[in-house]
Amino acid sequence: MQKIKIIIADSHFLSRKGLVILLEENTDFVLLSEALSASDLINQSKFYHPDLIIIDYTSANFSFENLHQIVKKYPKTHLLAITDVQSNISIAKALNLGVTSHLLKDCEQEEIVEAIYKTAKGENFMCGKIASAVLIDKTSVNEYTCEGLNISDREMEIIKLIAEGLSNKEVADKLFLSTHTVTTHRKNIMNKLGVNNTAGLVLFAVRENLVSPNHFLFASN
Amino acid sequence: MQKIKIIIADSHFLSRKGLVILLEENTDFVLLSEALSASDLINQSKFYHPDLIIIDYTSANFSFENLHQIVKKYPKTHLLAITDVQSNISIAKALNLGVTSHLLKDCEQEEIVEAIYKTAKGENFMCGKIASAVLIDKTSVNEYTCEGLNISDREMEIIKLIAEGLSNKEVADKLFLSTHTVTTHRKNIMNKLGVNNTAGLVLFAVRENLVSPNHFLFASN
DNA sequence: ACGACAATACCTAAAAAGTGGTATTTTAAA
DNA sequence: TTTAAAATACCACTTTTTAGGTATTGTCGT
Numbered sequence: 141m142q143k144i145k146i147i148i149a150d151s152h153f154l155s156r157k158g159l160v161i162l163l164e165e166n167t168d169f170v171l172l173s174e175a176l177s178a179s180d181l182i183n184q185s186k187f188y189h190p191d192l193i194i195i196d197y198t199s200a201n202f203s204f205e206n207l208h209q210i211v212k213k214y215p216k217t218h219l220l221a222i223t224d225v226q227s228n229i230s231i232a233k234a235l236n237l238g239v240t241s242h243l244l245k246d247c248e249q250e251e252i253v254e255a256i257y258k259t260a261k262g263e264n265f266m267c268g269k270i271a272s273a274v275l276i277d278k279t280s281v282n283e284y285t286c287e288g289l290n291i292s293d294r295e296m297e298i299i300k301l302i303a304e305g306l307s308n309k310e311v312a313d314k315l316f317l318s319t320h321t322v323t324t325h326r327k328n329i330m331n332k333l334g335v336n337n338t339a340g341l342v343l344f345a346v347r348e349n350l351v352s353p354n355h356f357l358f359a360s361n
Numbered sequence: 362m363q364k365i366k367i368i369i370a371d372s373h374f375l376s377r378k379g380l381v382i383l384l385e386e387n388t389d390f391v392l393l394s395e396a397l398s399a400s401d402l403i404n405q406s407k408f409y410h411p412d413l414i415i416i417d418y419t420s421a422n423f424s425f426e427n428l429h430q431i432v433k434k435y436p437k438t439h440l441l442a443i444t445d446v447q448s449n450i451s452i453a454k455a456l457n458l459g460v461t462s463h464l465l466k467d468c469e470q471e472e473i474v475e476a477i478y479k480t481a482k483g484e485n486f487m488c489g490k491i492a493s494a495v496l497i498d499k500t501s502v503n504e505y506t507c508e509g510l511n512i513s514d515r516e517m518e519i520i521k522l523i524a525e526g527l528s529n530k531e532v533a534d535k536l537f538l539s540t541h542t543v544t545t546h547r548k549n550i551m552n553k554l555g556v557n558n559t560a561g562l563v564l565f566a567v568r569e570n571l572v573s574p575n576h577f578l579f580a581s582n
Numbered sequence: 583a584c585g586a587c588a589a590t591a592c593c594t595a596a597a598a599a600g601t602g603g604t605a606t607t608t609t610a611a612a
Numbered sequence: 613t614t615t616a617a618a619a620t621a622c623c624a625c626t627t628t629t630t631a632g633g634t635a636t637t638g639t640c641g642t
Contacts, residue, residue: 154473158374158377161379161381200467252374302560305556317619318620323599324620326600327602330600336601337600338558339523339524339525339559342564343524343567346564346567346574347575351564513588515589540591542590544630545591546589547630548631557630
């Protein structure tokens with residue numbers, strides 16, 4: 141069997157080095173390089189053409205777009221995402237952007253190793269928590285959905301501002317809309333989410349990382 | 362200079378091995394052992410009497426109590442906590458239980474190394490985000506406070522219910538109070554927190570783990 | 583026994599949110 | 613090119629929240 145050629149893309153020192161040790165312990169794996177930023181990753185991918193990239197797209201110098209860039213440019217390279225706890229929508233987004241497998245950083249060593257083998261062959265592997273978080277729509281093979289919610293970008297924008305404490309009027313002013321429009325959006329959002337008050341909206345916003353729980357409190361320091 | 366004798370206590374494979382590499386790279390550090398659980402940690406501490414324990418008290422097989430146990434039994438051993446993002450109250454709690462220093466897992470290597478040196482000497486070291494989250498009350502040396510907030514238990518209870526989406530009336534019914542009382546509490550809380558709407562209350566509740574961001578959404582599944 | 587604070591309760595009035603509609607325009611997809 | 617969905621806007625009405633107060637009781641520590 142041919143060795144699996146791997147790049148690690150993660151700006152966090154600890155998890156990066158944890159992965160290094162894991163790869164060193166298995167002779168089927170070859171670590172080509174470590175990328176600390178998106179530009180590192182682009183350059184190294186061009187140079188090495190890895191079989192597999194293990195990436196934390198949430199860490200400081202990476203983003204969702206990097207996933208898409210890699211998938212488009214190097215279709216033979218498979219992506220294994222490994223992040224801290226994420227919202228369902230983020231995970232679904234990553235999968236839709238072409239990530240083959242998804243783990244969390246608190247996974248066991250064995251799970252990570254298994255994920256590497258499978259992902260390098262192009263097979264999906266989700267750790268337990270991820271699998272339960274994302275429902276796979278059996279009808280369309282490659283479509284991952286997130287609990288049937290489909291909140292539009294505009295709606296997301298409005299949720300974010302509401303969660304940051306703006307009133308409908310303030311949101312309207314900020315986005316150059318009528319308050320009626322904001323009210324309508326708010327109604328539609330609440331219907332989609334199945335909630336009937338601001339608390340529900342704010343909790344959703346936190347879960348989807350639209351706002352940080354520290355929004356107000358760090359501001360007051 | 363004598364070498365610093367260290368135990369790593371963390372059930373997460375990746376961060377544990379990341380720390381292993383970091384310690385190996387510095388000849389002043391000696392890694393005595395790795396503890397995957399509280400009982401591991403107790404046994405290894407008894408056997409090795411380390412200068413320093415690097416611990417993620419939030420990881421699967423550890424808890425706040427372990428911090429207290431170690432501090433009480435081995436006063437010469439210093440504790441360096443390193444966790445994922447935490448609420449201020451959790452951090453304050455850890456510090457009050459006797460943790461000398463506190464980092465986050467996304468810290469840079471240099472910060473971790475500096476923290477190890479200082480903590481082993483008994484000096485405090487907080488990474489940037491932690492330091493800004495917790496203000497040290499200079500008047501009483503060993504007392505860490507949380508932004509001078511002192512929210513009473515009753516107030517916490519009411520915040521929690523509001524964040525769960527209950528109206529003042531519903532909270533009042535649940536706690537057998539007049540709506541006036543709930544309204545008053547709500548006002549007092551908002552004054553203490555320096556916010557002026559429900560969104561701020563809910564974000565605070567999330568930050569202090571009074572409510573899960575999944576409260577509504579898991580309920581609807 | 584005193585003071586401080588927490589918990590309770592009430593009042594008024596303005597502002598905002600929540601409910602249940604309808605309706606036009608723009609955009610993306612089939 | 614038809615169609616569906618998203619984004620926009622308006623109306624009327626009710627409920628809830630927010631902001632400004634005051635005031636009584638109980639409890640805890642000094």
